[in-house]
Amino acid sequence: MQLPVSFTERMQRLLGLQEYQQFLNALQQTPPVSIRVNKAKATAAAGLAAVPWAAAGRYLPVRPSFTLDPAIHAGAYYVQEASSMFVEQALRQAVNLEQPLQVLDLCGAPGGKSTHLASLISEDSLLVSNEVIRSRASILAENVAKWGSGNVLVTSNDPRDFGRLPDFFDVMVVDAPCSGEGMFRKDPQAVQEWSEENVKLCAQRQQRILMDVWDALKPGGLLVYSTCTWNEQENEENVAWLSEQEGVESIRLELQPEWGVVPTQLGGVEGYRFYPHRVQGEGFFMAVVRKAGEEAAISHGKSKKKKYKLTPAGKKEKALVENWLLEPEHYTFLQYGEVITALPAYLFEAADEVYQHLYVVYAGTELAEVKGKKLKPLQGLALSQQLNKAAFQVAELDLEQALRYLRKEDISLGTNGNDWLLLQYKGLPLGWAKQIGSRVNNYYPKEWRIRMDLPQELPETTVLAS
Numbered sequence: 400m401q402l403p404v405s406f407t408e409r410m411q412r413l414l415g416l417q418e419y420q421q422f423l424n425a426l427q428q429t430p431p432v433s434i435r436v437n438k439a440k441a442t443a444a445a446g447l448a449a450v451p452w453a454a455a456g457r458y459l460p461v462r463p464s465f466t467l468d469p470a471i472h473a474g475a476y477y478v479q480e481a482s483s484m485f486v487e488q489a490l491r492q493a494v495n496l497e498q499p500l501q502v503l504d505l506c507g508a509p510g511g512k513s514t515h516l517a518s519l520i521s522e523d524s525l526l527v528s529n530e531v532i533r534s535r536a537s538i539l540a541e542n543v544a545k546w547g548s549g550n551v552l553v554t555s556n557d558p559r560d561f562g563r564l565p566d567f568f569d570v571m572v573v574d575a576p577c578s579g580e581g582m583f584r585k586d587p588q589a590v591q592e593w594s595e596e597n598v599k600l601c602a603q604r605q606q607r608i609l610m611d612v613w614d615a616l617k618p619g620g621l622l623v624y625s626t627c628t629w630n631e632q633e634n635e636e637n638v639a640w641l642s643e644q645e646g647v648e649s650i651r652l653e654l655q656p657e658w659g660v661v662p663t664q665l666g667g668v669e670g671y672r673f674y675p676h677r678v679q680g681e682g683f684f685m686a687v688v689r690k691a692g693e694e695a696a697i698s699h700g701k702s703k704k705k706k707y708k709l710t711p712a713g714k715k716e717k718a719l720v721e722n723w724l725l726e727p728e729h730y731t732f733l734q735y736g737e738v739i740t741a742l743p744a745y746l747f748e749a750a751d752e753v754y755q756h757l758y759v760v761y762a763g764t765e766l767a768e769v770k771g772k773k774l775k776p777l778q779g780l781a782l783s784q785q786l787n788k789a790a791f792q793v794a795e796l797d798l799e800q801a802l803r804y805l806r807k808e809d810i811s812l813g814t815n816g817n818d819w820l821l822l823q824y825k826g827l828p829l830g831w832a833k834q835i836g837s838r839v840n841n842y843y844p845k846e847w848r849i850r851m852d853l854p855q856e857l858p859e860t861t862v863l864a865s
């Protein structure tokens with residue numbers, strides 16, 4: 400790997416010549432592979448080493464073909480670089496996770512931090528997961544739907560649009576677009592794209608993003624800022640700059656020495672650095688600050704005068720879908736065009752506020768599409784953590800059938816009838832099929848289908864406990 404000269408000089412200055420050599424050696428090694436298990440759906444296989452700072456994080460001894468594992472399509476785990484799971488420590492150490500929170504993940508796609516946050520917050524908390532680039536917002540929505548939490552709104556807005564929601568969020572994660580030095584080992588293309596000029600542009604863009612979104616954070620609210628790069632301009636200098644502008648309180652996280660995380664400080668703000676020769680993970684930087692001012696309690700009572708944007712589903716429709724979820728009494732059923740969705744009832748007011756001001760691309764759990772007098776169950780329901788399987792006829796698939804289904808091929812199951820079938824693999828729901836006599840129509844979403852050809856011999860992965 401040919402590293403840019405100015406990058407090398409900076410890293411030598413940051414680390415010292417001796418440690419720089421260890422850093423360089425680590426950059427030549429194969430990157431570790433890690434996943435985060437969706438504990439609401441599955442358990443990790445015994446014997447996998449744990450990511451020390453993330454309860455559901457596991458290292459895999461080798462990289463399997465993830466595409467050929469139906470469990471990943473069922474949202475039972477997410478492939479995520481280990482260092483970036485450190486966000487968990489910010490939430491566990493600096494926030495009361497028992498209380499209802501309004502959380503924003505501003506730069507959300509493809510969804511690593513969003514699915515992680517969704518697992519950490521309580522059921523009556525709202526996560527707004529945003530991605531400004533529309534095509535990437537679709538991928539984010541897909542990953543959020545697969546995770547199946549039900550209390551997430553996926554939006555696609557520019558950071559400045561969040562100015563329309565002043566003092567709204569208790570916690571904000573800004574995992575900013577950056578120059579990507581920490582990805583040099585995983586992605587050689589990142590080295591090609593790197594330049595001092597780009598570092599400067601990234602640092603300026605990050606400052607703009609922080610300023611644009613700052614008003615949406617409540618007084619007393621928490622900002623988690625992170626990048627996957629090592630230069631100080633995009634990291635310590637940016638959070639010190641924010642502190643100078645806004646007078647924030649720096650939050651110091653407790654670190655275990657064996658984690659290998661390197662604490663830093665500039666302008667009174669603590670930061671945390673991840674280097675590949677010290678941790679089993681890629682390059683990462685994170686800082687946590689609290690906005691000045693008193694925290695105000697959230698009020699979720701419905702106000703009488705307000706004109707709501709969200710429309711409740713009709714009584715008839717509601718009655719038809721109600722028992723598709725495990726605890727229907729906790730949900731509000733909404734209808735948007737032909738689509739019926741469910742949102743935790745407690746979140747109605749906050750969700751409506753988001754709908755009033757932002758462009759929402761996915762919300763809660765998409766349950767069904769109204770087709771005349773009939774209802775067609777939707778993919779979001781199949782993957783929901785709240786799905787009531789007892790309401791449906793279920794068919795268990797073997798590995799080959801599951802992969803053919805996920806490729807959206809015609810499959811034959813030897814069943815007969817006219818009902819919707821919930822198809823699952825090792826007990827994990829994958830999606831819907833419709834029986835038409837002895838034939839089965841494949842309703843897997845076209846955009847999500849596996850495009851890869853299946854190999855002659857199919858590998859069984861052992862990422863999850865069987």
Ligand SMILES: C[S@@+](CC[C@H](N)C(=O)[O-])C[C@H]1O[C@@H](n2cnc3c(N)ncnc32)[C@H](O)[C@@H]1O
Binds near residue numbers: 483510511512535604
């Ligand atoms: C580091 S990635 C986010 C990764 C994500 N948080 C995760 O854990 O999977 C940064 C994201 O910021 C988005 N982005 C690019 N320019 C942006 C801008 N000007 N404002 C906000 N987000 C931007 C990118 O499209 C990208 O998805």
